[in-house]
Amino acid sequence: MQAPTDTKPRWERRKDARPQELLASALELFVDRGFAATRLEDVARAAGVSKGTLYLYFENKQELFKAVVRETIVQTIGQAESDAAAAEGMSSCELLRQMLRRWWTQVGATKAAGLTKLMMAESGNFPELAQFYNEEVIERGSALLTGILERGVARGEFRPVDPVMMTNVLIAPVMTLMMWKHSFFPCETHDTIDADAFMDTFLGLVQQGLAPQKNP
Amino acid sequence: MQAPTDTKPRWERRKDARPQELLASALELFVDRGFAATRLEDVARAAGVSKGTLYLYFENKQELFKAVVRETIVQTIGQAESDAAAAEGMSSCELLRQMLRRWWTQVGATKAAGLTKLMMAESGNFPELAQFYNEEVIERGSALLTGILERGVARGEFRPVDPVMMTNVLIAPVMTLMMWKHSFFPCETHDTIDADAFMDTFLGLVQQGLAPQKNP
Amino acid sequence: MQAPTDTKPRWERRKDARPQELLASALELFVDRGFAATRLEDVARAAGVSKGTLYLYFENKQELFKAVVRETIVQTIGQAESDAAAAEGMSSCELLRQMLRRWWTQVGATKAAGLTKLMMAESGNFPELAQFYNEEVIERGSALLTGILERGVARGEFRPVDPVMMTNVLIAPVMTLMMWKHSFFPCETHDTIDADAFMDTFLGLVQQGLAPQKNP
Amino acid sequence: MQAPTDTKPRWERRKDARPQELLASALELFVDRGFAATRLEDVARAAGVSKGTLYLYFENKQELFKAVVRETIVQTIGQAESDAAAAEGMSSCELLRQMLRRWWTQVGATKAAGLTKLMMAESGNFPELAQFYNEEVIERGSALLTGILERGVARGEFRPVDPVMMTNVLIAPVMTLMMWKHSFFPCETHDTIDADAFMDTFLGLVQQGLAPQKNP
DNA sequence: CATGAATGAGGCTTCATTCAT
DNA sequence: CATGAATGAAGCCTCATTCAT
Numbered sequence: 001m002q003a004p005t006d007t008k009p010r011w012e013r014r015k016d017a018r019p020q021e022l023l024a025s026a027l028e029l030f031v032d033r034g035f036a037a038t039r040l041e042d043v044a045r046a047a048g049v050s051k052g053t054l055y056l057y058f059e060n061k062q063e064l065f066k067a068v069v070r071e072t073i074v075q076t077i078g079q080a081e082s083d084a085a086a087a088e089g090m091s092s093c094e095l096l097r098q099m100l101r102r103w104w105t106q107v108g109a110t111k112a113a114g115l116t117k118l119m120m121a122e123s124g125n126f127p128e129l130a131q132f133y134n135e136e137v138i139e140r141g142s143a144l145l146t147g148i149l150e151r152g153v154a155r156g157e158f159r160p161v162d163p164v165m166m167t168n169v170l171i172a173p174v175m176t177l178m179m180w181k182h183s184f185f186p187c188e189t190h191d192t193i194d195a196d197a198f199m200d201t202f203l204g205l206v207q208q209g210l211a212p213q214k215n216p
Numbered sequence: 217m218q219a220p221t222d223t224k225p226r227w228e229r230r231k232d233a234r235p236q237e238l239l240a241s242a243l244e245l246f247v248d249r250g251f252a253a254t255r256l257e258d259v260a261r262a263a264g265v266s267k268g269t270l271y272l273y274f275e276n277k278q279e280l281f282k283a284v285v286r287e288t289i290v291q292t293i294g295q296a297e298s299d300a301a302a303a304e305g306m307s308s309c310e311l312l313r314q315m316l317r318r319w320w321t322q323v324g325a326t327k328a329a330g331l332t333k334l335m336m337a338e339s340g341n342f343p344e345l346a347q348f349y350n351e352e353v354i355e356r357g358s359a360l361l362t363g364i365l366e367r368g369v370a371r372g373e374f375r376p377v378d379p380v381m382m383t384n385v386l387i388a389p390v391m392t393l394m395m396w397k398h399s400f401f402p403c404e405t406h407d408t409i410d411a412d413a414f415m416d417t418f419l420g421l422v423q424q425g426l427a428p429q430k431n432p
Numbered sequence: 433m434q435a436p437t438d439t440k441p442r443w444e445r446r447k448d449a450r451p452q453e454l455l456a457s458a459l460e461l462f463v464d465r466g467f468a469a470t471r472l473e474d475v476a477r478a479a480g481v482s483k484g485t486l487y488l489y490f491e492n493k494q495e496l497f498k499a500v501v502r503e504t505i506v507q508t509i510g511q512a513e514s515d516a517a518a519a520e521g522m523s524s525c526e527l528l529r530q531m532l533r534r535w536w537t538q539v540g541a542t543k544a545a546g547l548t549k550l551m552m553a554e555s556g557n558f559p560e561l562a563q564f565y566n567e568e569v570i571e572r573g574s575a576l577l578t579g580i581l582e583r584g585v586a587r588g589e590f591r592p593v594d595p596v597m598m599t600n601v602l603i604a605p606v607m608t609l610m611m612w613k614h615s616f617f618p619c620e621t622h623d624t625i626d627a628d629a630f631m632d633t634f635l636g637l638v639q640q641g642l643a644p645q646k647n648p
Numbered sequence: 649m650q651a652p653t654d655t656k657p658r659w660e661r662r663k664d665a666r667p668q669e670l671l672a673s674a675l676e677l678f679v680d681r682g683f684a685a686t687r688l689e690d691v692a693r694a695a696g697v698s699k700g701t702l703y704l705y706f707e708n709k710q711e712l713f714k715a716v717v718r719e720t721i722v723q724t725i726g727q728a729e730s731d732a733a734a735a736e737g738m739s740s741c742e743l744l745r746q747m748l749r750r751w752w753t754q755v756g757a758t759k760a761a762g763l764t765k766l767m768m769a770e771s772g773n774f775p776e777l778a779q780f781y782n783e784e785v786i787e788r789g790s791a792l793l794t795g796i797l798e799r800g801v802a803r804g805e806f807r808p809v810d811p812v813m814m815t816n817v818l819i820a821p822v823m824t825l826m827m828w829k830h831s832f833f834p835c836e837t838h839d840t841i842d843a844d845a846f847m848d849t850f851l852g853l854v855q856q857g858l859a860p861q862k863n864p
Numbered sequence: 865c866a867t868g869a870a871t872g873a874g875g876c877t878t879c880a881t882t883c884a885t
Numbered sequence: 886c887a888t889g890a891a892t893g894a895a896g897c898c899t900c901a902t903t904c905a906t
Contacts, residue, residue: 121337172392209421553769604824641853
């Protein structure tokens with residue numbers, strides 16, 4: 001786990017990079033075409049290796065996919081959890097905005113968003129992947145937002161809402177935007193939607209919609 | 217040999233019913249498994265016919281899918297367009313709420329919602345279907361909501377917003393909810409989300425979020 | 433066998449015409465697409481009847497084909513045989529030219545030529561058809577020409593040649609021209625070849641090539 | 649493990665040989681059954697491999713067919729073109745006879761002749777193959793003969809004829825003979841025709857038929 | 865470690881033939 | 886006689902996975 005300086009010969013360091021290159025290619029292709037429609041041969045070729053090499057690093061197609069999710073979304077969630085825990089002083093509204101924005105910039109605006117789209121679509125055909133994604137991504141991500149809402153309501157910063165339900169409402173637009181961005185709809189759709197403007201509109205709605213009623 | 221009211225022989229009535237039976241089976245399976253993963257043989261068997269029979273009624277898999285969409289979503293949009301055009305007297309807020317609720321009850325809460333999920337996921341792999349869906353569903357549905365928003369802003373019932381952008385924001389939660397409902401995520405998720413409560417929460421947000429500022 | 437005046441009601445006379453209409457459609461389609469590639473449904477539709485009706489008149493696809501050949505080529509050969517037998521006084525060279533020309537005008541230049549092309553190509557896949565065609569068409573046609581050659585050699589009108597072998601040589605260009613005419617080769621080929629000019633060129637070659645050497 | 653002279657492992661040499669083995673099997677079966685009636689699984693099995701292996705070497709059925717034609721007929725035409733260009737000193741009559749004979753021995757008498765038969769029969773159903781064959785075989789082969797005829801007429805070795813038309817006449821018997829040989833007609837036909845005798849008869853006809861008139 | 869040839873199950877589509885009406 | 890819906894075998898092509906080298 002700790003390579004002191006780098007005693008390995010160069011070609012062996014190349015070997016160590018292989019999994020990363022494969023994961024990058026796999027992410028790209030899974031996002032473009034979905035899980036079932038992605039051919040492992042294309043993943044291998046995009047990474048510059050042969051088809052068989054994939055099986056040296058990943059047991060099969062599903063394990064490859066899990067590894068891609070771990071490298072991207074799961075990692076990001078871990079960071080967000082840490083940061084949220086360390087933001088005691090921040091206002092709940094600001095923290096919530098920050099988390100939603102961060103979710104957008106680090107996941108939604110990147111290729112990783114395609115993985116979410118993909119899971120929504122294909123989880124039914126691959127129960128093992130569904131369970132993995134649910135445990136590692138959905139539950140952890142939801143818990144993070146729900147915690148912030150609870151905090152805000154408790155502190156009187158938000159009007160009283162059901163935190164779990166509101167979490168789902170908050171998640172919704174971002175998820176949809178992610179899927180929108182990664183769906184191939186020709187013509188206007190793609191150009192019409194400006195993600196940043198969308199987020200501004202959405203966050204404005206959140207701020208006004210969650211604000212406690214000033215006078216009863 | 218003599219059917220009192222229906223003059224057609226039983227066998228011919230069967231033929232008239234076949235397309236509907238096939239469309240029902242196809243809807244079920246497309247929604248469950250997606251477009252690519254649905255096998256036509258399964259659709260046929262579910263309708264109680266053989267593989268070849270499908271091709272007597274639908275040219276190929278893509279045409280079958282289009283027929284399913286026409287029979288469900290496209291038809292519903294047509295009705296909504298008519299009703300909206302006939303609701304001159306209604307307040308824009310009420311009309312908007314009605315349309316969103318109706319979208320949920322007639323599409324979102326039915327199997328048809330799965331078609332939306334499916335298109336988001338697989339349109340990239342089937343450009344012809346993407347174009348069809350875009351023209352027949354997305355553009356028509358969006359235009360309907362945008363029109364109501366424009367009306368509301370013009371009448372001073374809504375605060376000034378960009379109608380096209382806000383249409384996308386309004387669409388988002390319902391779409392996400394539809395996909396959520398039709399994604400196979402085991403364990404808690406499915407039970408947690410109560411669609412009606414979600415819609416109430418959402419519509420409340422809309423009403424408060426779109427209300428014109430009372431000039432403080 | 434002898435319908436005195438025509439006592440049948442009109443719709444029944446129509447029924448008698450059915451086989452002819454089917455044979456006409458079948459000829460057209462067999463010639464266009466070959467035996468295997470012709471769909472019986474297309475034959476039926478072209479004749480304005482349903483698929484099942486075909487089976488009332490012809491046991492199966494192969495019997496339909498045989499009937500087409502009988503209606504066209506076999507009939508023509510029968511006439512030629514009669515006429516040749518009755519042409520005792522004519523010079524062998526003239527008789528030969530006449531037969532070859534007639535072969536061209538009554539078979540080669542008509543759709544029936546396509547049947548010859550078809551048999552050459554597909555007889556291997558349909559041995560029963562091959563045998564039928566060989567007996568009814570090839571052997572009878574060859575015998576006719578061979579007889580004329582023998583007559584010409586015997587009378588000193590032709591130089592001494594092997595009549596059977598020369599029959600094959602004479603047959604060859606016409607058969608090839610028939611196939612040429614019924615093969616879909618784009619661009620120049622089709623326009624370049626003028627069948628009549630071809631036959632003139634060919635018959636000139638025959639006349640000079642078969643003529644007895646004047647001086648040893 | 650150590651192959652003395654050939655440094656490649658046996659397994660890799662196998663790969664190099666595969667396309668040739670597949671082309672040989674394909675030639676055999678295409679010639680026997682035609683293009684449409686040949687099943688790729690049979691081609692594969694005849695070469696001792698599985699169905700899928702074919703697709704490692706040839707994109708699809710049509711490309712396999714093109715490869716077969718290139719490996720046989722197209723190659724032969726190329727050689728003939730070179731040799732004809734290098735035969736300046738030879739008499740036109742001799743050169744023509746040589747080319748026709750060679751066409752027979754290197755194509756007509758081999759399995760490749762079946763490809764010609766096949767194209768005549770099925771080109772209408774496969775336009776892409778028709779175009780390929782027309783460009784690569786028919787036009788090049790015709791041009792070769794036409795050139796020789798033009799040369800002979802110009803030098804006074806042949807009587808004046810239309811070179812293009814006469815090319816078609818010359819082609820005809822050989823083509824027909826090729827098709828004859830590769831058509832499955834049972835009984836006498838096959839035994840009756842002796843190709844060499846046919847060619848002798850034909851070439852005799854050509855020589856006498858093209859000779860300039862001795863001015864009577 | 866790496867290769868890439870080979871496999872074979874599986875899915876879409878076609879069409880001759882049957883048969884209930 | 887006539888219909889046309891229904892069948893099911895068969896063919897083309899794809900791709901995850903294996904394994905000899």
